[in-house]
Amino acid sequence: MLAPMPTIEELATRLDRVESILALHRLSADYCRGADRRDLDLFLSVWTPTAVWAPRENVVYTGTDEIAEAIERQWRSVKRAFHWTSNGAIDVDGDAATARFDVDAELELLDGSWIAVAGEYQDAFVRTKGRWRMSKRLAVIHSQFALARAAH
Amino acid sequence: MLAPMPTIEELATRLDRVESILALHRLSADYCRGADRRDLDLFLSVWTPTAVWAPRENVVYTGTDEIAEAIERQWRSVKRAFHWTSNGAIDVDGDAATARFDVDAELELLDGSWIAVAGEYQDAFVRTKGRWRMSKRLAVIHSQFALARAAH
Amino acid sequence: MLAPMPTIEELATRLDRVESILALHRLSADYCRGADRRDLDLFLSVWTPTAVWAPRENVVYTGTDEIAEAIERQWRSVKRAFHWTSNGAIDVDGDAATARFDVDAELELLDGSWIAVAGEYQDAFVRTKGRWRMSKRLAVIHSQFALARAAH
Numbered sequence: 001m002l003a004p005m006p007t008i009e010e011l012a013t014r015l016d017r018v019e020s021i022l023a024l025h026r027l028s029a030d031y032c033r034g035a036d037r038r039d040l041d042l043f044l045s046v047w048t049p050t051a052v053w054a055p056r057e058n059v060v061y062t063g064t065d066e067i068a069e070a071i072e073r074q075w076r077s078v079k080r081a082f083h084w085t086s087n088g089a090i091d092v093d094g095d096a097a098t099a100r101f102d103v104d105a106e107l108e109l110l111d112g113s114w115i116a117v118a119g120e121y122q123d124a125f126v127r128t129k130g131r132w133r134m135s136k137r138l139a140v141i142h143s144q145f146a147l148a149r150a151a152h
Numbered sequence: 153m154l155a156p157m158p159t160i161e162e163l164a165t166r167l168d169r170v171e172s173i174l175a176l177h178r179l180s181a182d183y184c185r186g187a188d189r190r191d192l193d194l195f196l197s198v199w200t201p202t203a204v205w206a207p208r209e210n211v212v213y214t215g216t217d218e219i220a221e222a223i224e225r226q227w228r229s230v231k232r233a234f235h236w237t238s239n240g241a242i243d244v245d246g247d248a249a250t251a252r253f254d255v256d257a258e259l260e261l262l263d264g265s266w267i268a269v270a271g272e273y274q275d276a277f278v279r280t281k282g283r284w285r286m287s288k289r290l291a292v293i294h295s296q297f298a299l300a301r302a303a304h
Numbered sequence: 305m306l307a308p309m310p311t312i313e314e315l316a317t318r319l320d321r322v323e324s325i326l327a328l329h330r331l332s333a334d335y336c337r338g339a340d341r342r343d344l345d346l347f348l349s350v351w352t353p354t355a356v357w358a359p360r361e362n363v364v365y366t367g368t369d370e371i372a373e374a375i376e377r378q379w380r381s382v383k384r385a386f387h388w389t390s391n392g393a394i395d396v397d398g399d400a401a402t403a404r405f406d407v408d409a410e411l412e413l414l415d416g417s418w419i420a421v422a423g424e425y426q427d428a429f430v431r432t433k434g435r436w437r438m439s440k441r442l443a444v445i446h447s448q449f450a451l452a453r454a455a456h
Contacts, residue, residue, distance in 0.1 A: 006164050012310050018170055018322055029391035033404065080447060082422040084390040084408045086236040087181035100185065104236045104256065104408065106422065106449075113302060114449060118234040118258065143232060145258075145266060148300035148452035150417060158316050170322055238388040239333035252337065256388045256408065265454060270386040270410065295384060297410075297418060300452035 020092045023132045024125055028101055031134065032083040038075050044068055046134050048126060054138045079108040085121070095127040103139075106147070118143040172244045175284045176277055180253055183286065184235040190227050196220055198286050200278060206290045231260040237273070247279040255291075258299070270295040324396045327436045328429055332405055335438065336387040342379050348372055350438050352430060358442045383412040389425070399431040407443075410451070418451040 006014070027046050034043025044064055047053070053061045053070065061070045074081075087102040105117040124136040158166070179198050186195025196216055199205070205213045205222065213222045226233075239254040257269040276288040310318070331350050338347030348368055351357070357365045357374065365374045378385075391406040409421040428440040 005161060008160060008312060008315070009309060011160065011163055011167060011315055014167055014171065015315060015318055015322070018167070018174060019318065021174055022322060022325055026393055029393045032391045032406065033393065036406070080422075082406070082408070082446070084236065084238075084388065084406055086238055086390055087184045089178055089181045089185065102184065102188070102234070102236060104234070104258075106408075106420075108447070116258075118232075142234070143260070145299070146302035147449070148302040150450035150452040157313060160312060163312065163315055163319060166319055166323065170319070170326060173326055236388065236390075238390055239336045241330055241333045241337065254336065254340070254386070254388060256386070256410075268410075270384075294386070295412070297451070298454035300454040 017092050020097065020127070020132060021090050024090050024092075024097055024099055024123075025088055027125065027132060027134055028085055028088065028099070028121070028123070031137065032085060032103075035071060035074075036081055036083055040068065040071070043071055048128070048133045048135045051134055052136045052138075054136075056139060056141060077110070079110055079112070081105065081107045097125040097127075097132070099123040099125065114147040114149065116145040116147050117141055118145075169244050172249065172279070172284060173242050176242050176244075176249055176251055176275075177240055179277065179284060179286055180237055180240065180251070180273070180275070183289065184237060184255075187223060187226075188233055188235055192220065192223070195223055200280070200285045200287045203286055204288045204290075206288075208291060208293060229262070231262055231264070233257065233259045249277040249279075249284070251275040251277065266299040266301065268297040268299050269293055270297075321396050324401065324431070324436060325394050328394050328396075328401055328403055328427075329392055331429065331436060331438055332389055332392065332403070332425070332427070335441065336389060336407075339375060339378075340385055340387055344372065344375070347375055352432070352437045352439045355438055356440045356442075358440075360443060360445060381414070383414055383416070385409065385411045401429040401431075401436070403427040403429065418453065420449040420451050421445055422447040422449075 030042055031046045034046065047064050047067060050063055053067050061067050082105060084104045085101040088099060090097060090099040101121040103119045103121060105119060107115050119142055120140045122138040122140060123134060125132050126135045182194055183198045199216050199219060202215055205219050213219050234257060236256045237253040240251060242249060242251040253273040255271045255273060257271060259267050271294055272292045274290040274292060275286060277284050278287045334346055335350045351368050351371060354367055357371045365371050386409060388408045389405040392403060394401060394403040405425040407423045407425060409423060411419050423446055424444045426442040426444060427438060429436050430439045
């Protein structure tokens with residue numbers, strides 16, 4: 001039960017929305033991969049020049065210079081980290097978009113202990129000259145859990 | 153090696169399938185987010201009026217009234233829950249669809265203990281008046297694991 | 305700010321790329337589901353006849369016969385396994401593609417102990433006669449963790 005035959009203009013608009021959703025999933029993936037693999041270029045490629053990053057409550061970085069410093073500080077303070085996102089919900093409105101992702105994170109601290117974090121990303125994106133980038137990522141932490149390692 | 157140039161009708165049909173797959177991923181995300189954030193409106197928006205929800209073996213709720221009661225009971229019986237889905241496999245056939253998702257869930261019980269659940273969703277969807285909704289979600293539990301919290 | 309009106313040829317090319325990305329996500333999901341549900345047909349359907357599978361460092365299987373033997377050996381050596389992928393990053397170039405996926409895996413060993421693995425898939429795909437298949441999957445393990453089970 002499709003709608004009446006669309007025009008090529010309508011198809012182009014709908015396809016643009018679909019491509020945008022995939023591009024925003026990719027940006028979010030690049031954020032995680034950049035952060036976890038400690039690839040600064042990849043991590044910074046995600047953001048607009050004036051982006052806002054709030055990696056935890058009451059901590060806000062603005063602009064890619066501050067964001068670069070902040071992620072490098074984070075890399076020094078944690079031995080390893082894994083951020084697995086899911087349940088992406090993306091709303092595109094022309095050249096702007098918002099999204100939510102759930103995130104299951106596991107971090108190895110400098111003392112070798114592990115914590116599991118259940119959180120959520122609250123995102124905004126803009127498209128400039130045809131390229132989507134993240135203008136805001138707010139990380140909300142719902143739960144933290146110190147994982148016990150088995151003797152094994 | 154693309155196929156011969158498609159007609160606009162063919163493109164519209166293919167684009168409709170792609171949009172449907174994205175819409176069904178979104179429905180599944182809204183289910184998880186509604187359940188975990190305890191947003192009843194969002195959770196109920198996912199279902200058809202006569203939907204069937206089987207959240208565990210031998211437990212079946214039919215229709216949004218029963219589903220609403222069941223999720224509210226679940227919220228009272230568990231302190232917090234996180235459902236992270238992945239490995240979505242969606243098959244669309246016109247206005248009907250089926251899907252499988254894997255789910256990694258972590259639940260904090262009322263006594264503060266945590267369990268990790270590895271499961272799978274077996275879903276059916278229908279589209280009515282252009283809007284996709286879930287007509288069935290069967291949750292299959294493959295494994296349950298009581299997580300030990302480190303003293304930390 | 306959409307680009308100037310595309311031709312039907314351009315739309316077809318762009319839609320083909322979008323469909324390919326969804327098809328490759330699906331292949332990766334079928335790999336995980338085939339492996340974890342121990343569905344040999346599903347698992348083998350993912351690969352090209354001459355595919356290369358490197359499930360861990362310095363272990364390489366070539367062709368579906370070797371891959372079939374290897375997965376069956378793996379099934380005998382582990383009681384249960386769950387592979388949850390996320391952060392998919394897929395680059396399509398005509399009839400070839402590469403991808404990265406992060407993977408959060410949990411395995412129950414034969415002695416009943418559990419390990420959590422944080423890893424990454426490095427993939428290549430090819431399309432033959434209109435059908436995408438995996439020509440290479442390299443699994444890189446970033447971290448292994450023996451999970452303690454609570455007395456509970």
